Amino acid sequence: MLLDRPINGSKTHAFVIGVGDYPHAKMGKGVQDNLRQVPDLPSAADSAKLVCDWLLDHQDDLASPLATLEVLISDPAIPNNRYGWANGPADPATEANVIARGLEWYERVVAKPGDVAFFYCCGHGASHLQQPVLFLEDLNRSKVNAWTHINLGQLALSFRKSPAVAAAFLFSDACGQYVPEFELGKSQESLFFEAPNLFVPSRNQVSLLCAAAEGQLAYEGAHEPGSNLKFGRFTQTLLKGLNGSSARWSRNRFGVPCRDLLGDLKSLRRVFFDHWGDDEPFEPYQAVTPTDPLPIVYPTGFELPLVVMTDPPDRMSDYGLVISQQNIPDPPWLKNRNAGASHAWHTTVPPGLDALYAIAIRGQDYHPLLFQPKEPLFDQWVPVP
The missing domain is CATH 2.60.40.1120 (Carboxypeptidase-like, regulatory domain)
Structure with missing residues (x-):
């Protein structure tokens, strides 16, 4: 855990997952032939590090101050053109770690009424039964469950069913493509949260914002023009918005409301990241939308x-x-x-x-x-x- 501090009143509990290393999804490894050519994603690991640093830098600027920060990062052994991270290393995003540490995070969020969940993940993903998912490091490790993954739609629904959670801000920088073998095959999600009770009323206090719509891909991009350091394009644009570029005047101060981020992202990408070019699509979408414009952060020193x-x-x-x-x-x-x-x-x-x-x-x-x-x-x- 990167941060654990006492906060009086409403507080944020954050969980960051970056999956850049897929050791079982390589030639000669794993259990399924169709999963033996999955490339590693150093930019996914570095994107998670970047978000961790943003949370630590803005821990007191969040609408509900940051109390805990749980981190799992599967970092491939690729040394060149990487983000220099002073807070690591982190434990890998294996299924066992995600279930254990994720459950601890989830129980912290729902323990007291009025607290806030912040969740971010980056890595290879897909759409499964019209829900966005993230694949874990264990992809292709086990015959019992080769497609180890988190179902982000179910995580969002679980928070919507919780009467205690004041708000949940969930972000996924992963592809939304359809993978026929995964869509039609048998797979079991890595469940670290309470299974949603369909008979409990849902609330609209949850935002799930994803990098790529169903059937679309997400891409990495250079941090600066001419740089070889890359992060997820969605992540970079999201942080630009959270840093104040998506702020609105509300309640006598400037805040970044979750409901306005989606409408700003494509414009922010054009304004600040035109060096990426237009050959690859940038199509983020809101998988779950809150009713109210819940503030995520009150930024300072921005334009x-x-x-x-x-x-x-x-x-x-x-x-x-x-x-x-x-x-x-x-x-x-x-x-x-x-x-x-x-x-x-x-x-x-x-x-x-x-x-x-x-x-x-x-x-x-x-x-x-x-x-x-x-x-x-x-x-x-x-x-x-």
């Missing part, structure tokens, strides 16, 4: 993303653009871009309730657009002649 275009867009290159606290183009400016660029202007602005202006300038001619930076703004259109 909100802003995308500015002229209307009509074919006039972009004719105008310089500035962000100002006044509706005239005189400096000082918060941000500016010179004329000549034909693409949308991706920038960021400090959050606040005071009005700002996006101003298109051409010579002595200028055209202001009023906006309020209390949430991310991905489609600000400045009307020009």
Whole structure:
């Protein structure tokens, strides 16, 4: 366990799983031929480490402060282009460890009314009976159960049936593809939580956000342009949102509500990670949606993303653009871009309730657009002649 500290009142219990090592799913190993070519995923192990560091860095910024952090990471022995992690190593994400440590985490979450669950996983995954699943390190180890996996949909449903849990935020950076042998064969999920009682009323306090919709793949991406260090694309975009890029003004402060993350992710990916290109799809989806916009974190020291275009867009290159606290183009400016660029202007602005202006300038001619930076703004259109 990376963190275990006393917290008065509502608190968060986190469980992070990263499966990058599949030792039984290799040539000459394991029990099924069709599972002997599963590649290792160092980026999955590193993505889990990145999320752990984010949780530790923001332990007091969470809407319910972080009390415990349980971690299991199956880390392949691939040394180059890896994330330097000072908090490891962690125990591997084997079925035995997931069941034992996962049960301890689950029982902590449901022990006292008002606590919050935070769950993150990354690795190879699939859709099974229309539910997202994550495969564990034991994949292809046993004839009894070659497809060792966690059923994330059932985990979400179990929390929905719990009267004690105030909120559960679940995230999966894994593929959602259909695997016929898995879909049609016999498999037993690695159950570490209370089996949902179908006769107990469900509550809508659970969010399950997944990297790839059913039938889709999830991909890794370079952390920075030209870098060989890679993490899950979903993970990087998710953390960008949690760091404040998906914040909204609510209850007299800026918070990141779980219900708005999905709507922001594709835009955040375009604004901050355009070096990934568009050859591979980015199609996250909400497998379970909460009714209320439950806050996950109250970020500090952030700016909100802003995308500015002229209307009509074919006039972009004719105008310089500035962000100002006044509706005239005189400096000082918060941000500016010179004329000549034909693409949308991706920038960021400090959050606040005071009005700002996006101003298109051409010579002595200028055209202001009023906006309020209390949430991310991905489609600000400045009307020009």
